[in-house]
Each structure stands twice: as structure tokens, then as C-alpha cells.
Amino acid sequence: MAGIDPVLDDSCFRILAYELDGESIALRFITEFRNMLPSRMNRIQRAVGDQDLSAAMDAVLSLASSASMVGGLQVAHQCRSIGHAVKNSDFVTAQHASVVLEGQTQALANELTAMLHARGCRFGGCSA
Numbered sequence: 001m002a003g004i005d006p007v008l009d010d011s012c013f014r015i016l017a018y019e020l021d022g023e024s025i026a027l028r029f030i031t032e033f034r035n036m037l038p039s040r041m042n043r044i045q046r047a048v049g050d051q052d053l054s055a056a057m058d059a060v061l062s063l064a065s066s067a068s069m070v071g072g073l074q075v076a077h078q079c080r081s082i083g084h085a086v087k088n089s090d091f092v093t094a095q096h097a098s099v100v101l102e103g104q105t106q107a108l109a110n111e112l113t114a115m116l117h118a119r120g121c122r123f124g125g126c127s128a
Helices: 011-019 023-049 053-070 073-087 091-118
Strands: none
Touching: 011 023, 011 053, 023 053, 023 073, 023 091, 053 073, 053 091, 073 091
8 A cells, every 4th residue: 555655755865865966966956946946846837737748748747756854755756747738728626736736845945944953954055
């Protein structure tokens, strides 16, 4: 039986740090990702609201990919769901799903902020 994806899968940090050759680079990537979440969410909502298939697909695939890298599994899964709806030109479902995504991105931002603070990073940057 499949469980619910965690808001933040901490094991992804170790993988990201390994792939980027160091914790400090991974922490900077995560900080930038977190800082860009509101604008990325706005981009998805605007594209879905405008029923712009190309822009919506670009926005959700981009967020899904980077969210997976930082461990935001719920966000990545929800982006894929929105992408399926958009591919089927079901923008009503995509809009409803983007409301759920907005809450998930906020929860992910909160988890990432806590994780970054625990590693000595603050809003303005990271000393790691």
C-alpha cells in the first residue's frame, strides 16, 4: 500500500549535496528554490487561469523537477497531476489542483526554512 508523500524528504538533501559536490552548494540551491516558490506558484496559476497549455506545462514540469531535487515530493506529485489535467485540456481540474498546490508549496517553504535554519542558514543566505 502506497503512503502519502512527505512534505519534505530529508534524504534528498544528501543526494543533492552529493550530486552538487558539497553541502554548501546544495544549501544555496535549496535557499534559491525556497525563495522562488511564490513566483513559481504565481506562474502556474496565471498559465492555468489563462488556459495556456504550453506555459502551464513548462511551469509545472519545472517546479516538479526542482521540487523532486530538494525533496518536495508532495509538490512534485501535485505538479504532475496538474500537468495531466492540462494535457487533457481540463483546466477546471488544473485550477482546483493548483489551489491544493499553493498550500503544499507553503508547507514545503516552511519545512525548507526550518531545515535551512537547523543547518545555520537564514533568510538572507547560508554560511555553510
